[in-house]
Amino acid sequence: MFRQISKENAFDEILNQIIENIRAGRLKKGDALPAERAMAEAMGVSRPVIREVLRSLSLLGIIKTVHGGANYISEDLENCMIGPLSILLQLNNSSVQQNQQLRSALEIQCAKLAARNCSPIDAAELKLILAKLEVEQDEQIRGDLDRDLHIKIGKMANNPMLFNVMSAASQLTENIITGIRAYIMQKQMSVTEIDEQHKRLVDAIIAHDEESAVRYMQEHMINIEKYIEERAEMMQENQ
Template sequence: MTDIFSRIAHSRTADEVVQQIESLVLEGVLRVADRLPAERELARQFDVSRPILREALKTLEARGLIVTRHGGGTYVADVIGQVFTQPMLELIGSHREAGADYLEYRREIEGIAAEYAARRATEDDRALLAQIMARMQAAHERGDFEEEAEIDVEFHHAIGECAHNIILLHTLRSLYRLLSDGVFQNRLLVFSLPGAREELLAQHKAIHAAVVGGRPAVARKAAMDHITYVEHSMAEAERTGDWQRVSRLRLRQRTEDGARRSGQEK
């Protein structure tokens, strides 16, 4: 991890260290499962004694913001947590209308995020988005569906970060948790539709261009149009999957019937 921690210039107390790490978590700079530097290095970056640092880390762990693994380092805790209980997750995953509601909500939230990002993105934000888009393009050219889908989620994460709104950021992260937890298993089905990968890439490029170009209204529309396309494509992919399933069963039934008739005729 690069030096994201600032030297404590004045009192050099544990409270100062706690406040700085809390801010980095709240602002989304430190993310779930990020590993903190080793104690010696962290004390050096903060310019505090190791006893002061240990006191600060103990306080942060008591507040549930970090976890220490014996012999394995210190990590940012799962501050997003489980958005829904396991029974509710199972209900969401098994009922089609929940998926539609999820995408409807995402369409509005991501439209706002893209609009804010177009207004507020810094040069560093734009550099990060450019890196993500380059990786997305490379995965697309390799035909790596799974990696392209993962970078897709990363791209939307980054747009949320560029919006520079803490509540919006963590709301979006909780939404994407449903994807990373596999609640909507059929999201990869979209990539199997003819022309879908090319269309999705073009849509991400449109969102990216509007954000870096500082066009809030265009960015919002591009983000919302993207989710609408995903919604329609998922429905089409599900229908196509159902058709294929039925066709496969029909073929199997006809083949078995033909074999039985052939045996009876003999």
């Protein structure tokens, strides 16, 4: 699984070999990595160098370290980059509006791909989330269901890169504007605009109507952006 490497670029070569083994399927989700000593001997490097690489992979969420020092490939590789990407977007010092523009572009593309890929099981899960939204009164729970709906659509796109960046942008918005989803749900309790947008969007996705799915998600994102700007202004006034 591992081969001797050049000590000049030890960190990069160790990292590349681990990633290569994951991509080739020799290391699968949940698999235990060999012990640090065994990896060090196989690659001809010291254990501290191996440990440094493993620590970096752990910070990225690619591996999980359990009590006793054993290292395992993450069971959630598809989502492991959401946290680091959210931090990188935050360090970029972009505005809430710029971040929402990025999210909108990605959500629209995800809606298009979700309509292309929608299976009967996907359709049933989307309908279930909508049904829960229709009867739920608690704004916080409605906000969580709204998140679930967008996550489901993002995963249906079947593009991990799109999903990770979209989720990171969404997470950053929620970190900057605390309670934004609950606020949106509170605003729409007297009017069903967002609920109707969700329904039209889901119907288009289930019907494999990519053009309509794009149009309805675009309308939805414009509406969300309006609420985000409104909430951001309120927060600034209260500071």
